[in-house]
Amino acid sequence: MDVQPTTLVGFLIALALVSGMLISAIRARRERQKTKQAHELLKAMFERSNVGKTETVPGGRIMRANAAFCRLLGYTESELRQKTWRELSHPDDHEDAAAPVNAMLAAASTGGDPDPVTFFVRYLSKNGVYRPAFVNVTFVRGYDCPGILLAEVQRTDEFEKKRIDIVARKGFDFVTQPIA
Numbered sequence: 086m087d088v089q090p091t092t093l094v095g096f097l098i099a100l101a102l103v104s105g106m107l108i109s110a111i112r113a114r115r116e117r118q119k120t121k122q123a124h125e126l127l128k129a130m131f132e133r134s135n136v137g138k139t140e141t142v143p144g145g146r147i148m149r150a151n152a153a154f155c156r157l158l159g160y161t162e163s164e165l166r167q168k169t170w171r172e173l174s175h176p177d178d179h180e181d182a183a184a185p186v187n188a189m190l191a192a193a194s195t196g197g198d199p200d201p202v203t204f205f206v207r208y209l210s211k212n213g214v215y216r217p218a219f220v221n222v223t224f225v226r227g228y229d230c231p232g233i234l235l236a237e238v239q240r241t242d243e244f245e246k247k248r249i250d251i252v253a254r255k256g257f258d259f260v261t262q263p264i265a
Contacts, residue, residue, distance in 0.1 A: 137218070137238035143190055143231070145169035154238055157218070159211035170236075175207035175215055182206050186222055186234065193224045193232055205241070217241040 131138055137154030141147050150165045158165070158173065171179055185202035192199035201223040207215040221237045 137236075137240075139165075139236045139238070141170060141234040141236060143234060145171055148233065157210070157216055157238065157240060158208055164211075173208050175209065178206045182220070189222065189224050193226075199224050208238070 131140075131149075132151050134151055135153050137157045138151045139147050139154055140149040146169050147165045150160075150162050155162055155165065160168075165173075170182070174182060182204050185204055189199040189202050201221055203219060203221045205217070206220050207217050210216055218238045218240050221239075223235045224232055225235050226232045
């Protein structure tokens with residue numbers, strides 16, 4: 086069988102094109118797998134954290150809350166999605182919490198990348214008890230939204246219990262005394 090050079094060249098070109106398409110498809114599949122794994126990791130970090138976390142739109146409505154935040158206040162996530170941070174926080178704390186968040190949002194509105202803010206707030210639990218907490222809020226730009234506020238909420242009464250326990254066991258207060 087006599088193979089013509091033009092037929093052989095055409096075959097090799099077609100083989101190279103098919104090989105290139107297969108390599109591109111394999112790379113795209115690997116990238117999709119990596120993206121899916123990264124998304125699953127971030128989702129697990131949010132949901133499984135023992136620190137209360139919420140995703141809130143700039144207007145204050147809670148869009149998502151993890152189990153730790155739900156336990157802190159005694160609400161289900163669906164109940165929390167019907168609320169705003171103002172409804173859940175002590176009225177005397179509104180101004181002190183709103184000022185740093187509004188400054189962060191103002192910086193974000195100019196296209197900047199604002200620094201996270203931290204403040205103290207008392208959250209109203211479902212049973213009517215206020216829970217004191219430190220709140221760290223970070224502005225995160227989204228692909229399908231102008232941005233969200235990611236809050237991490239740490240109960241201060243738990244922190245105080247741990248501090249008192251360490252003082253009792255170690256004989257020094259790590260908050261007020263430097264470790265020698």
